[in-house]
Amino acid sequence: MPSTGPDTDFIIFVGISKPKFAALFLFVMLISLFLTFHILLYDSAVYSIQAVSVISANKALPSEVPRLKHQGKDFPYHFHFPKTSRKLPQCLIIGVRKCGTRALLEMLNLHPHIQKAAGEVHFFDRDENYLKGLEWYRRKMPHSFRGQITIEKSPSYFVTPEVAERVRAMNSSIKLLLIVREPVTRAISDYTQLRSHAATAILPSNSNSATQASPATTKTFEELSILANGTVNTSYRPLALSIYHQYTLRWLEIFKREQLLIVNGDQLIEDPLTQIRRIEDFLGIERRISQHNFYFNKTKGFYCLRTDMGDNKCLRETKGRRHPTVDPKVISKLRKFFVEHNQRFYELIGEDLGWPEE
Numbered sequence: 001m002p003s004t005g006p007d008t009d010f011i012i013f014v015g016i017s018k019p020k021f022a023a024l025f026l027f028v029m030l031i032s033l034f035l036t037f038h039i040l041l042y043d044s045a046v047y048s049i050q051a052v053s054v055i056s057a058n059k060a061l062p063s064e065v066p067r068l069k070h071q072g073k074d075f076p077y078h079f080h081f082p083k084t085s086r087k088l089p090q091c092l093i094i095g096v097r098k099c100g101t102r103a104l105l106e107m108l109n110l111h112p113h114i115q116k117a118a119g120e121v122h123f124f125d126r127d128e129n130y131l132k133g134l135e136w137y138r139r140k141m142p143h144s145f146r147g148q149i150t151i152e153k154s155p156s157y158f159v160t161p162e163v164a165e166r167v168r169a170m171n172s173s174i175k176l177l178l179i180v181r182e183p184v185t186r187a188i189s190d191y192t193q194l195r196s197h198a199a200t201a202i203l204p205s206n207s208n209s210a211t212q213a214s215p216a217t218t219k220t221f222e223e224l225s226i227l228a229n230g231t232v233n234t235s236y237r238p239l240a241l242s243i244y245h246q247y248t249l250r251w252l253e254i255f256k257r258e259q260l261l262i263v264n265g266d267q268l269i270e271d272p273l274t275q276i277r278r279i280e281d282f283l284g285i286e287r288r289i290s291q292h293n294f295y296f297n298k299t300k301g302f303y304c305l306r307t308d309m310g311d312n313k314c315l316r317e318t319k320g321r322r323h324p325t326v327d328p329k330v331i332s333k334l335r336k337f338f339v340e341h342n343q344r345f346y347e348l349i350g351e352d353l354g355w356p357e358e
Helices: 018-056 101-108 134-139 163-170 183-200 221-225 244-252 265-270 272-283 328-349
Strands: 067-070 073-079 091-095 114-116 149-153 175-180 260-264 294-297 302-306
Touching: 091 101, 101 114, 101 149, 101 175, 101 265, 101 272, 101 302, 175 244, 175 265, 175 272, 183 221, 183 328, 221 328, 244 328, 260 265, 260 272, 265 272
Parallel strands: 091 149, 091 175, 114 149, 175 260
Antiparallel strands: 067 073, 294 302
């Protein structure tokens, strides 16, 4: 057995000599550094690939990919990508239903400074979602680069009483987009969608229900909008939702007028770029969407989108449904009914949209 006295020139440590222990320690350290370096390299590569894909889709900002410098020389093909994060929306499309909220969101998503939430989140108008808290809502938002604006849209926000207060509690300086159409046209579009949904709904399997058609699929728009005594049926929801001023007032009692932009949905159909440029200015972002991004689809009868990469995109088949032919006398009667309501709306927003009065 080797000596362990003070004059010994070597030690025993767990059965391994000092040189072997040093070699083992160095080997473990090298392996650790090797693995750490490759994990970091892999993570960086994955992130860079994701960032490049964003740039390819024209969604990254030029300011987010600065040139690197080394000894005074530019390296233009080496970029540093700041990490993305999920942010609460800085802008909401609050309504109105059947006025083109989906089309508007898809158009705005062409802009490299904008990221949109997928689908309608219904955070502020549904108690079961609102009670989950802002962190739940934030996780529903897309990843975005620093400087990009996150936008979410849920048309029912506009008409739900408690939503405006809840939105202010989240962000009192948020910007709001309200897209409207001529009230009677909007009501007919609403009726068309409701009828379509009712016709395709799955009925109960019992024989009595299965053989009965829903009233919404059998009654015409005229029957639903005009009562037997000849007066306008103001309790019919498609008509009630077109009385914009009674809902707008609630929002303007809580938010400053300059935080709310009225988007003309009828003009968005005929000349989308004009309305998009107004929104770009309202959001304080440069004008990046151009006429190149729109093309008229003769089959569908409305404008579709073209990305800067040349990809074409149209709204799904459920959008742009053909409206039923409505009795001109009923349309005239309804437009006369809306004259006073439209005027009150114009006064609230400080703008005359020039909707027909008969």
